[in-house]
Amino acid sequence: MKTRTVNLLSGLGTCLILAGPAPATFTGISVEATPNEFGILTCRVYAEFSNPDDRLLGVYGMPEAPLEIEVTGGSFYQHPFGSDGPPSHSLIETFPSLAFDTFVAIGLSETDGNDFMTITPGWPGFGPGSLHLTDNGWFVTPDQPQAVPDAGGRVLLGQFSTTDGSSFFGRFLIQALSNGAPILAFVGFCHPASAPCFDGDLNLDNVVGIEDFLILLGCWGPVDDGDPGCVYADAQGNADGDVGIVDFLALLSHWTIFTDVPTGDEVDADLNDDGVVDVLDLLLWLACKGSVSRECLMIADLDGDGFIGVNDLVLLITNWG
Ligand SMILES: [Ca+2]
Ligand SMILES: [Ca+2]
Ligand SMILES: [Ca+2]
Ligand SMILES: [Ca+2]
Known part of the structure; x- marks a missing residue:
């Protein structure tokens, strides 16, 4: 956590030196409830982008930032013909309730056999009511069309369903290409949502970023009780009726978007030394994940770091090509 704050502060300093934030085109996480005739509470979770050339590359957890996706008061609905990835299109035609299975995804809600998502080796799978990952995730390489936002600017990252639970909560890292540059964000969702899922998220987009910072700045000074956004901005820190430096620092501590992913000359992601980072390097990484040989x-x-983990995969796919 300490490292992140340092990174954040240095990033913010750069922004201020440039007299304004770089345009971030990853704009948040959205949730869409999917009605169905089977009585299954189902939500689809999307990463949202404003640049159609952006890419969602992966969703994962690490020891210092675990992925947690949970059902409250129940268990995930898992269809007997489903898996941990998107269900088969042809099987859905025969078993319509399969469309409401619980699964993780990059861009595809069903598959006809052309899903290029990689679920990392050592994947523990869904528990009855939670998915907990500390060194695993699901990824695609940047050359796959399923990583690209749809016409609505969204990339599906999972569908979560329950028949006996009441709500969902998730928190995870995403790796994306935003305006051609790699970004890492610690984000999440909740459903149903009636209030912010996370401290610091003043505009309810499931990301704590520059827009929340601007809202807080717009509220700077004594709080008008009639403005719930400013009341919430004040609640970030000390709720003393005045939006000030304490609230600002509290919001910074919840910041979720980071841009300090090493690329280029700093990292040698060409594992087989053939001059290109491609599927051969990915296969080598998959064979080595978790190995100490x-x-x-x-x-x-x-x-x-002496360990072959999901962070090495992130470096590999962000240096693709
Ligand atoms: Ca499933
Ligand atoms: Ca926000
Ligand atoms: Ca290579
Ligand atoms: Ca490593």
């Missing part, structure tokens, strides 16, 4: 550590430990 000397050979694997030599080629696949991209960040040099």
